Amino acid sequence: xxxxxxxxxxxxxxxCKEDSKKTSNQENTTIETKRLVGEFVYYxxxxxxxxxxxxxxxIIDDQMQALNNEAKAFKKEAxxxxxxxxxxxxxxxxxxxxGWPYKLKIEKIYSVKALDPNKNxxxxxxx
Numbered sequence: 001x002x003x004x005x006x007x008x009x010x011x012x013x014x015x016c017k018e019d020s021k022k023t024s025n026q027e028n029t030t031i032e033t034k035r036l037v038g039e040f041v042y043y044x045x046x047x048x049x050x051x052x053x054x055x056x057x058x059i060i061d062d063q064m065q066a067l068n069n070e071a072k073a074f075k076k077e078a079x080x081x082x083x084x085x086x087x088x089x090x091x092x093x094x095x096x097x098x099g100w101p102y103k104l105k106i107e108k109i110y111s112v113k114a115l116d117p118n119k120n121x122x123x124x125x126x127x
Contacts, residue, residue: 029092033107039115040084042068049084049104056090057099063106074114085110 038051040058047058047068058064071082088104 031090031092031102033087033089035085035087035110036104037083037085039081040067040071040086040112041079041081042071043079048100049086049088050081054102055100057093057103059091059103059105061105063109067106067109067112070109070112074112081115083113083115085112 036049036051038049040049041047042058042060042064045060047060047064049056049058067084067086071084074080074082086104086106087108087110088106091103091105093099093101093103
């Protein structure tokens, strides 16, 4: 009986220890904070920021909402992108999350302007 109690206690202790390791792995790791100029779009609870060859998911918070509110003035349709100049933290995505490998946490918004209409690479169907 004592051996059974000792084995159960040991199993519970090891299980708890493993859970604490999982919690520490789920925290975001800041890679760097830098100023970025690129194309931004927010649509249906997903925000994306594209800079030349890199694409980032954007963390939806008050700063992202402020950026989206400024962007609305330049959009003709909800899916239109705008040029945004922001300072943001680049964070590594958690392993258990879906999406782009890196995400942005916007810290400061410098400017927002309309995308060049001649550079519109979007194909629109029907109208």
